[in-house]
Amino acid sequence: MTSVAMLSLWLLLGTSPPPAAVAVEQAVAEAEDATEANAPNGYRDATGTVDSVTEGPLRVTMHGAVLKPQRGYWAAQVVLNNSGSQALPVRIAFSPAYGDTSRSAMRHVEVGPRQRVVTWVPLPVAWHSVTLRVDSPGLKPIVESLYADSDRFEPVLSVGTVSEFETSTGLTKTGERDEPYFSIRFLDAKDAPRELAAYVGFQLVVVTAEAAAVPADVWAVLEAYAATGGTLVVTRPSRDLRERLPLLPEAASTQSQYGFGQVWRCLESKFECESLIRGGSVGIEAYQRGVVIPLGMTQRWVAPLMQTKDPRPLLSNASTPVGRFLLVITAFALVVGPGAWWLARRRGPVSVLIMVPAVSVVTCLALIFWSVLVDGFAVHTSRYSLTWLDGARARAVTAGLSAWYANLSPDALHLPASSVLLPPPDLDDALADLDWTAGLTVGDGFLPPRTYREWGEVAVLPSRARLVLKREGDAPRVQNALGARLEEGYVRLDGTVRRLPALSDGEEGALGAPEPEPGNVADTLVGRHLGDGAGLRLSNALTPFSADLSEGGFIARLSGQGPLPSSGMPSEVETAVHLVRGEVRP
Structure with a gap:
C-alpha cells in the first residue's frame, strides 16, 4: 500500500496519522514537484556560434557548433565578403579532424567585387569535427576548426526566426540546466540552403516564416524534401500554399501524405503546432529515419x-566464396604437406625449397586469374x-x-x-x-x-x-x-x-x-x-x-x-x- 493510500486510510478512520506517515507523504509530494520541475518544457537553441576572419579584401564568417541530424549530411554555412574591386575565386574545403583526414568536401565560389555570398557545404554526419580551409589566389589560406552539435533526440530544423517560431508554437527556450523537448537549428529564410542534401537528413523541418518571405528556390527544395520522405511542418499556411506544394490534396487537412513524406499544417492554434512538432521529434527510432x-x-x-x-x-x-576457398586451401595443404614429404624422400630436401615457393606462386596466380575471370x-x-x-x-x-x-x-x-x-x-x-x-x-x-x-x-x-x-x-x-x-x-x-x-x-x-x-x-x-x-x-x-x-x-x-x-x-x-x-x- 502506498503512503498516500495509508494516509487516506487514517483519515477515514477518524484518527490522526502517525508522524512517520506524514513525513513519507510530504517526501512523496516533494519528489513529484521536483519531477515536474525537471520535466521537458521547451526547446534548446542549437543554431551555433559565429566567428569571422579577414585576409586582405576577403572576410570569411564561419558558423560552428551547429546542430546536425542523425543521418545524411549537416550543412556548414560560410559567408564570404569581398571588399575589393576585383572578383575573387575562392575554394572552400572541409576535411575530418580525425580518422581518414585525406577525404574532403569542397565547393568553388566566385565572389564579385564588393559582394556578399552565402554558401553551404553539406558534410557527412560521421564528421563530428572538421577543419575548414579557405583558399584564394594571392591570399594567405585561412584555416579554422569547427565542430557539430549532436543531440540524443531527433533534431528539428526551422526556416524562420526565433520569434516567429515561438509565436507560432508557444514554445520557449529552456534554461541551461533545464531539459528541453528537442534541439532546433534556425535558418534565415533568405539565406537558407538551396541543396536538398542540407535538409534530407532531418526528420522534421518547420517553416515559421511567412510564405512570401521564403524565396521561390528555397520553397522548391523544401517541396522536394517533403516529396522524398521528409516531414514538412508549415505553421502559417497561406492561401496559395498548394501552388508552392502542388501535391497537397484540395481538402484541408492537418496531416497529408506528400509523395514519400508528409506535410503538416497548423490550421487551428499554436497548441496544435506544439503537439505536432513535439510528436514528430521525440521517440523516433533509428530504423524509422528516412526512406532509405x-x-x-x-x-x-x-x-x-x-x-x-x-x-x-x-x-x-x-x-565470400567459402566453398572454393576451402577447396583451394585443402589442395594447397596436401601439396605442401604430404606432397613435400614425399618429394623430399624422392628428390631430396633441396627440391622442397624450390617446390613450396613455386606452389605458392601458382596458387596466388590461380586466385588472381579466378578473380579476373569471374568478376572482371x-x-x-x-x-x-x-x-x-x-x-x-x-x-x-x-x-x-x-x-x-x-x-x-x-x-x-x-x-x-x-x-x-x-x-x-x-x-x-x-x-x-x-x-x-x-x-x-x-x-x-x-x-x-x-x-x-x-x-x-x-x-x-x-x-x-x-x-x-x-x-x-x-x-x-x-x-x-x-x-x-x-x-x-x-x-x-x-x-x-x-x-x-x-x-x-x-x-x-x-x-x-x-x-x-x-x-x-x-x-x-x-x-x-x-x-x-x-x-x-x-x-x-x-x-x-x-x-x-x-x-x-x-x-x-x-x-x-x-x-x-x-x-x-x-x-x-x-x-x-x-x-x-x-x-x-x-
Whole structure:
C-alpha cells in the first residue's frame, strides 16, 4: 500500500496519522514537484556560434557548433565578403579532424567585387569535427576548426526566426540546466540552403516564416524534401500554399501524405503546432529515419532489425566464396604437406625449397586469374527503386538503393543538385571526396576496390516518362514510354483492374482482361519483389507506395539501370527491381 493510500486510510478512520506517515507523504509530494520541475518544457537553441576572419579584401564568417541530424549530411554555412574591386575565386574545403583526414568536401565560389555570398557545404554526419580551409589566389589560406552539435533526440530544423517560431508554437527556450523537448537549428529564410542534401537528413523541418518571405528556390527544395520522405511542418499556411506544394490534396487537412513524406499544417492554434512538432521529434527510432537505410560494411544494424531481418549483401559478388576457398586451401595443404614429404624422400630436401615457393606462386596466380575471370574489371551492381511520376509537372520522385562491387575503383560520379547520395549512417569508412560546386561530384572513396558498398539515393528529377493509353473500341491499348522495358504491372481503368503486358520501350500492347478479385495489386506487386533484403532498406517508403490504385493509376515494374541518379555510371546489373507509379496519359 502506498503512503498516500495509508494516509487516506487514517483519515477515514477518524484518527490522526502517525508522524512517520506524514513525513513519507510530504517526501512523496516533494519528489513529484521536483519531477515536474525537471520535466521537458521547451526547446534548446542549437543554431551555433559565429566567428569571422579577414585576409586582405576577403572576410570569411564561419558558423560552428551547429546542430546536425542523425543521418545524411549537416550543412556548414560560410559567408564570404569581398571588399575589393576585383572578383575573387575562392575554394572552400572541409576535411575530418580525425580518422581518414585525406577525404574532403569542397565547393568553388566566385565572389564579385564588393559582394556578399552565402554558401553551404553539406558534410557527412560521421564528421563530428572538421577543419575548414579557405583558399584564394594571392591570399594567405585561412584555416579554422569547427565542430557539430549532436543531440540524443531527433533534431528539428526551422526556416524562420526565433520569434516567429515561438509565436507560432508557444514554445520557449529552456534554461541551461533545464531539459528541453528537442534541439532546433534556425535558418534565415533568405539565406537558407538551396541543396536538398542540407535538409534530407532531418526528420522534421518547420517553416515559421511567412510564405512570401521564403524565396521561390528555397520553397522548391523544401517541396522536394517533403516529396522524398521528409516531414514538412508549415505553421502559417497561406492561401496559395498548394501552388508552392502542388501535391497537397484540395481538402484541408492537418496531416497529408506528400509523395514519400508528409506535410503538416497548423490550421487551428499554436497548441496544435506544439503537439505536432513535439510528436514528430521525440521517440523516433533509428530504423524509422528516412526512406532509405543503406547497409554499412560492418553491418551495424540497430537491435530490432538484427532480431527480425537478415542483413546479407544484395550482390552475389560481395559474398565470400567459402566453398572454393576451402577447396583451394585443402589442395594447397596436401601439396605442401604430404606432397613435400614425399618429394623430399624422392628428390631430396633441396627440391622442397624450390617446390613450396613455386606452389605458392601458382596458387596466388590461380586466385588472381579466378578473380579476373569471374568478376572482371566491370562495376557490378544491384539496383532497387520506387518512383512516383508527376506527369503534370514532368518530373519523377525517386527513392532507391544501389549495391556496388568492383575489382578496380571507377571514375568520379556526377549527380544533379536535386538528388542526394546517402551513405550508411555513422560509418566513417564509407565516405568519399565530395565536390558540391555544380551538383555533386563523388570522387575517390565512392567505391574502393574489392569492397562491397551500399548507397541510398533520393531525387526529384525532370522526366518525360509516361504510360500512354490508347482506346480503340472495347480493347484499350497502352504504349510504353517509361524509358525502360516494362516487365509487368497493373492499371485501374473504368473501375476495373487490368494487367499490363510486357513491353519494350516504345512498344504497344493490349491490356489484359479485368482481374476477377484484384484486391490491392500495388501491395501485392511490392511484396512480391521487395522482400527482407531490399525491402528492409526501403521499408519506410513501402507504406505510402503500396496504397491501392486510384482511377487511371498504374504501377509497373521496370528492368535495367532504372531512374536512379547514379544510372549514368557504366555497370553490369545483376538484379534490378524498379517500381513506378503514376497516371496513364491519353
